[in-house]
Amino acid sequence: MSEQEKPRVLSGIQPSGSMHLGNYLGAIRNWVDDQDKYNNYFMIADYHSLNTIRNGTEMRRNRKELVAMLLACGIDPERSVLFYQSELPEHTELAWIFTSLSPLGWLERMTQYKDKMSRLTETASISTGLLTYPALQAADILLYQADLVPVGADQRQHIEFTRDLAARFNNIFGETFVLPKAEIRKEVANVPSLTNPAKKMSKSNPDGNGRIDLLDQPNVIKKKFKRATTDSFRDVVFSDDPERAGLLNILSIYKAMTGKDEATIEAEFVGKGYGDLKVAVGEATVAHLEPIQAEYKRIMADKGYIKEVMDDGADRARRIARKTLRKVRRKIGME
Numbered sequence: 349m350s351e352q353e354k355p356r357v358l359s360g361i362q363p364s365g366s367m368h369l370g371n372y373l374g375a376i377r378n379w380v381d382d383q384d385k386y387n388n389y390f391m392i393a394d395y396h397s398l399n400t401i402r403n404g405t406e407m408r409r410n411r412k413e414l415v416a417m418l419l420a421c422g423i424d425p426e427r428s429v430l431f432y433q434s435e436l437p438e439h440t441e442l443a444w445i446f447t448s449l450s451p452l453g454w455l456e457r458m459t460q461y462k463d464k465m466s467r468l469t470e471t472a473s474i475s476t477g478l479l480t481y482p483a484l485q486a487a488d489i490l491l492y493q494a495d496l497v498p499v500g501a502d503q504r505q506h507i508e509f510t511r512d513l514a515a516r517f518n519n520i521f522g523e524t525f526v527l528p529k530a531e532i533r534k535e536v537a538n539v540p541s542l543t544n545p546a547k548k549m550s551k552s553n554p555d556g557n558g559r560i561d562l563l564d565q566p567n568v569i570k571k572k573f574k575r576a577t578t579d580s581f582r583d584v585v586f587s588d589d590p591e592r593a594g595l596l597n598i599l600s601i602y603k604a605m606t607g608k609d610e611a612t613i614e615a616e617f618v619g620k621g622y623g624d625l626k627v628a629v630g631e632a633t634v635a636h637l638e639p640i641q642a643e644y645k646r647i648m649a650d651k652g653y654i655k656e657v658m659d660d661g662a663d664r665a666r667r668i669a670r671k672t673l674r675k676v677r678r679k680i681g682m683e
């Protein structure tokens with residue numbers, strides 16, 4: 349199948365600090381594994397992060413480190429287009445058009461927005477970008493006429509918003525956009541926090557013990573798993589009892605890290621306890637992350653490489669983005 353005939357994929361990740369195991373298992377590993385299957389566009393969502401990062405030095409560092417980490421995880425610039433969102437003004441231009449077409453009610457219904465609002469008490473300090481954020485995300489996706497958007501479960505609602513908005517635009521101005529679908533892999537679509545399994549593993553949670561950062565040192569990784577919340581049962585089994593969500597989380601990570609099936613894992617721990625499982629998952633994670641960490645170091649030391657990759661990515665992304673935006677401007681009567 350030629351590149352053009354393959355389904356087109358777009359996805360993004362914010363440069364909001366070190367990447368964690370939730371990002372990796374929920375999204376990035378799927379991007380990497382499916383590179384041959386799809387025609388891939390992957391984006392550093394730096395404008396999305398402006399809602400939270402207001403320090404130029406930090407932003408610059410985070411962007412670069414995130415690119416190095418994506419490459420270290422196996423994103424191959426030959427097979428995938430990797431670019432910074434902010435280098436293509438097409439994103440913000442289409443985002444304005446979409447902001448103008450987004451019913452306020454749709455935006456106010458977004459659970460991520462509602463969650464953040466409920467945690468912030470001082471409304472004067474809440475940026476409008478937190479509300480209009482899905483319009484920018486819709487622009488990211490629709491500019492590339494993406495068929496599929498591989499993400500973790502927390503992004504499902506934003507992709508549905510994108511579909512609804514694309515359909516609305518097509519209805520008002522005539523057929524323009526492909527309606528994208530979220531691609532969510534069931535098993536690790538929602539990696540919970542190690543310390544509070546009712547919450548997702550996240551960068552914004554100040555409790556660092558709940559998350560494994562991909563750059564964590566081996567002893568830190570092992571310690572975090574040792575401290576992970578479990579329950580007062582004893583047997584090591586895959587169970588969907590909500591009381592055992594902590595155990596299921598550790599087992600699911602172990603499964604993802606080793607590639608073993610559930611029966612094999614359960615058999616491995618017959619007669620053993622949670623302590624043994626925690627040691628095993630710590631070691632498996634360290635072993636899995638070791639080559640990624642080594643590759644990350646190598647890429648960070650290679651001064652010109654990241655810029656080269658990103659300049660090339662921006663050029664390739666621009667070709668598609670320009671074409672779509674031109675079509676949109678004609679439809680809305682701006683050309």
Ligand code: TYM
Nearest residue numbers: 359360361362370371374375393499500537538539548549
């Ligand atoms: P972000 O940066 O929060 O997360 C990047 C990817 O990681 C997934 N993820 C998780 N998956 C499973 N378990 C978790 N605990 C977990 N935490 C994060 C996310 O689902 C996501 O796939 N708005 C997006 C970035 C974005 C984007 C886009 C995504 C901007 N434009 C266009 C897709 C298409 C975000 O903040 O992801």
